[in-house]
Amino acid sequence: MYKDALTGILEGGGKAMLDRRKFLMFGAAGAGALLLRPGSAQAATKIKSSARIVIAGAGAAGLAAASHLAQQLDGAKITLIDARKEHFYQPGFTLVAAGIKSSPYVVSTTREYVPGGVELVEERVVEFDPDGNKVVTESGKPYPYDFLIVATGLKLDYEAIPGMDVEQIGNNGLGSIYHSPAKAEATWRAMSNFADNGGVGVFLRPGTEMKCAGAPLKYTFITDDHLRRRGNRGKAEIIYNAHNKALFSVPIVHEKVRMLFDERGVKVNYERVLESIDIGKKLAVFKTPIGPVELQYDFINVIPPMRAPDSVRNSPLPWQEGGWAKDGWIEVDKHNLRHKRYDNVFAVGDVAGVPKGKTAASVKWQVPVAVDHLVASIAGKESAAVYNGYTSCPLITRLGQAMLIEFDYKDNLTPSFPGVIAPLEELWISWVMKTMALKPTYISMLRGRA
Amino acid sequence: MKELDPLVFLAVFQEMLGPLLWLMILVIIAGTAAFVALLIKERTINSRRLVLAELAGLLGGVMALVLMAKVSSSGFTDAGGPADWFLIALVFGLGLAGTAILVYTFLGWRKPLAQ
Numbered sequence: 293m294y295k296d297a298l299t300g301i302l303e304g305g306g307k308a309m310l311d312r313r314k315f316l317m318f319g320a321a322g323a324g325a326l327l328l329r330p331g332s333a334q335a336a337t338k339i340k341s342s343a344r345i346v347i348a349g350a351g352a353a354g355l356a357a358a359s360h361l362a363q364q365l366d367g368a369k370i371t372l373i374d375a376r377k378e379h380f381y382q383p384g385f386t387l388v389a390a391g392i393k394s395s396p397y398v399v400s401t402t403r404e405y406v407p408g409g410v411e412l413v414e415e416r417v418v419e420f421d422p423d424g425n426k427v428v429t430e431s432g433k434p435y436p437y438d439f440l441i442v443a444t445g446l447k448l449d450y451e452a453i454p455g456m457d458v459e460q461i462g463n464n465g466l467g468s469i470y471h472s473p474a475k476a477e478a479t480w481r482a483m484s485n486f487a488d489n490g491g492v493g494v495f496l497r498p499g500t501e502m503k504c505a506g507a508p509l510k511y512t513f514i515t516d517d518h519l520r521r522r523g524n525r526g527k528a529e530i531i532y533n534a535h536n537k538a539l540f541s542v543p544i545v546h547e548k549v550r551m552l553f554d555e556r557g558v559k560v561n562y563e564r565v566l567e568s569i570d571i572g573k574k575l576a577v578f579k580t581p582i583g584p585v586e587l588q589y590d591f592i593n594v595i596p597p598m599r600a601p602d603s604v605r606n607s608p609l610p611w612q613e614g615g616w617a618k619d620g621w622i623e624v625d626k627h628n629l630r631h632k633r634y635d636n637v638f639a640v641g642d643v644a645g646v647p648k649g650k651t652a653a654s655v656k657w658q659v660p661v662a663v664d665h666l667v668a669s670i671a672g673k674e675s676a677a678v679y680n681g682y683t684s685c686p687l688i689t690r691l692g693q694a695m696l697i698e699f700d701y702k703d704n705l706t707p708s709f710p711g712v713i714a715p716l717e718e719l720w721i722s723w724v725m726k727t728m729a730l731k732p733t734y735i736s737m738l739r740g741r742a
Numbered sequence: 743m744k745e746l747d748p749l750v751f752l753a754v755f756q757e758m759l760g761p762l763l764w765l766m767i768l769v770i771i772a773g774t775a776a777f778v779a780l781l782i783k784e785r786t787i788n789s790r791r792l793v794l795a796e797l798a799g800l801l802g803g804v805m806a807l808v809l810m811a812k813v814s815s816s817g818f819t820d821a822g823g824p825a826d827w828f829l830i831a832l833v834f835g836l837g838l839a840g841t842a843i844l845v846y847t848f849l850g851w852r853k854p855l856a857q
Contacts, residue, residue, distance in 0.1 A: 718822045732758035
């Protein structure tokens with residue numbers, strides 16, 4: 293839409309000044325100059341290799357890894373394996389469910405981001421055999437590898453909630469943003485209906501690790517704001533159910549969100565995990581330290597438990613003990629994403645068993661580190677690249693404002709613009725970044741340019 | 743965003759605007775060049791033309807803010823702190839200066855001063 297607007301303005305104002313051919317020449321020269329710098333730098337360092345590299349999963353992490361590898365290796369056989377033809381821009385799901393964007397905003401195709409020289413196999417990996425150095429797809433075809441990058445993402449385990457029916461999302465006050473672009477849009481309809489009528493809004497997060505732990509909080513804030521804008525906040529009660537004793541894993545952020553919830557009249561329950569749901573009766577049952585507690589709702593945003601996909605869980609790749617073993621997150625070194633037991637295996641993105649973020653920002657900083665270590669192995673060198681757990685979360689606190697929260701493994705805040713964009717302040721500029729700059733940055737990341 | 747690389751910014755803006763990015767850069771470069779050429783040719787600043795250009799610039803600044811609000815799905819009550827006021831001033835200022843320079847240049851070349 294803004295492109296149209298801009299085109300209109302530019303065409304209206306400056307058409308006479310433009311010689312089309314000159315423009316094209318300039319564009320080509322500019323593009324050439326753009327490609328030249330990173331291109332020539334990399335051409336000098338491009339490593340010749342005949343290594344077979346398999347990337348399982350072509351989501352954000354898989355595509356970014358493929359782009360980085362293709363830029364740095366010459367002659368390697370890189371195979372991306374993923375059955376899904378559509379690509380989802382997941383950070384946009386919240387905006388769809390907030391009524392800010394419609395679902396096409398978050399949907400594109402996997403193929404358009406696959407770099408030249410990389411083969412895309414449109415199948416699902418069903419078996420990982422790291423001892424035999426191969427993966428097997430659902431058609432039974434084996435793909436042997438010298439290096440494997442696991443980027444399968446995770447499984448939204450709706451089946452683990454008795455009574456839940458994903459077909460009903462959007463009906464009867466049942467929302468669930470994470471499921472898909474269509475269900476995010478359906479959730480917006482259900483939430484908008486709630487904002488018109490009021491009642492009890494129930495919000496929660498799962499007891500497992502999850503993608504973007506800020507999203508459940510954002511959606512609570514957004515619902516509160518829609519109610520206020522329609523003058524119906526007084527007719528509604530909003531209840532947020534935290535899975536443990538904190539609203540956010542970073543203590544200083546927890547405190548800030550606690551204060552904001554208090555200010556907005558959001559009631560908070562701690563140590564409550566959704567156990568089952570009765571969609572017909574609009575009744576949610578939570579597991580608590582004092583036994584099951586029932587909550588009647590008019591609107592609920594269900595966020596299911598999240599686990600590694602079955603193919604990963606049934607393989608030797610996950611952690612063998614500790615908190616991450618149960619859900620099958622892959623046992624990697626948190627600073628370089630290399631598997632702790634299989635030297636030639638890396639895991640990036642949601643499936644990696646590391647603390648903190650499962651976000652696009654994590655992917656952005658994990659992938660170059662993992663790829664650097666992989667390429668160093670090919671070249672017979674050691675890589676000094678380190679991933680410190682950096683991730684970021686533009687935590688929307690109302691429509692038009694967000695807190696740009698960035699942090700690392702140590703729970704330190706790591707602001708990109710210290711002194712300018714305060715991390716714990718509700719700012720329009722952070723909202724502008726979320727709505728305008730984040731998607732182009734994300735797409736650049738997929739293409740290996742950011 | 744641990745390190746800020748100008749090339750990353752370029753990649754992001756290219757992704758955001760597509761071919762429009764090059765069009766905008768072209769307008770900026772051509773407009774500035776034509777403005778400088780005009781100044782060199784005339785060796786003076788025409789005050790009547792400047793005032794007209796500045797008035798148009800005010801409108802340009804407002805237009806820039808309206809466009810910004812539209813593409814970022816924002817309202818006009820969203821500013822929350824100094825960084826926001828800075829951004830608003832920046833957007834308004836760029837719209838103002840850009841429009842003023844373009845209008846001044848356009849008028850100057852269309853209607854040269856009587857020698």
